[in-house]
Amino acid sequence: DAGITQSPRHKVTETGTPVTLRCHQTENHRYMYWYRQDPGHGLRLIHYSYGVKDTDKGEVSDGYSVSRSKTEDFLLTLESATSSQTSVYFCAISEVSSEKLFFGSGTQLSVL
Amino acid sequence: QKEVEQNSGPLSVPEGAIASLNCTYSDRGSQSFFWYRQYSGKSPELIMFIYSNGDKEDGRFTAQLNKASQYVSLLIRDSQPSDSATYLCAGWNNAGNMLTFGGGTRLMVKP
Numbered sequence: 001d002a003g004i005t006q007s008p009r010h011k012v013t014e015t016g017t018p019v020t021l022r023c024h025q026t027e028n029h030r031y032m033y034w035y036r037q038d039p040g041h042g043l044r045l046i047h048y049s050y051g052v053k054d055t056d057k058g059e060v061s062d063g064y065s066v067s068r069s070k071t072e073d074f075l076l077t078l079e080s081a082t083s084s085q086t087s088v089y090f091c092a093i094s095e096v097s098s099e100k101l102f103f104g105s106g107t108q109l110s111v112l
Numbered sequence: 113q114k115e116v117e118q119n120s121g122p123l124s125v126p127e128g129a130i131a132s133l134n135c136t137y138s139d140r141g142s143q144s145f146f147w148y149r150q151y152s153g154k155s156p157e158l159i160m161f162i163y164s165n166g167d168k169e170d171g172r173f174t175a176q177l178n179k180a181s182q183y184v185s186l187l188i189r190d191s192q193p194s195d196s197a198t199y200l201c202a203g204w205n206n207a208g209n210m211l212t213f214g215g216g217t218r219l220m221v222k223p
Binding site for chain 1: 143144146154155156157158161200202204208209210211212213214215216
């Protein structure tokens with residue numbers, strides 16, 4: 001998966017708990033993205049980063065925050081998980097803006 | 113209305129036939145488009161991209177873009193059972209900061 005590692009691969013948590021998902025890349029790409037995928041909604045952008053400490057909101061950012069302290073790592077945090085955040089989360093990277101995205105293997109998150 | 117629309121399918125074709133997958137988009141400023149294949153339980157895999165009007169061929173795959181009509185299509189020739197998957201169409205928005213995906217079309221190739 002293009003040198004992208006997501007962790008954990010699966011997580012079950014309880015409503016109200018904080019959760020952090022990690023995306024690690026070895027490609028030295030500038031742009032990193034977090035998407036969620038749900039039946040009936042397809043892939044939707046949560047947040048993206050265009051450099052270290054440079055992030056912006058996507059289409060469905062409420063309830064999520066991100067951080068990027070190093071080029072290779074992009075963290076997605078659910079401050080207080082809700083059942084509506086049960087989803088498959090994909091990290092993606094691209095070398096330049098408006099170009100091809102490559103995806104990680106995904107994290108299946110279940111919030112009970 | 114979603115910015116990128118696809119028929120959810122399933123589209124069923126016999127082995128060896130041509131599968132035709134279509135996608136329409138609403139952002140006239142979109143310049144580049146991508147087709148991803150996603151097997152069940154797996155991540156999206158890039159199979160084609162197209163930036164200019166017309167056709168682009170790569171092996172059994174042909175991507176077509178018509179900016180005037182705002183549609184993108186993917187043709188798969190000599191379809192194989194291994195092509196059975198969900199195909200996602202995606203396009204960058206005019207600002208170039210968001211790759212928007214359609215909901216995907218499920219393709220089933222029957223032996």
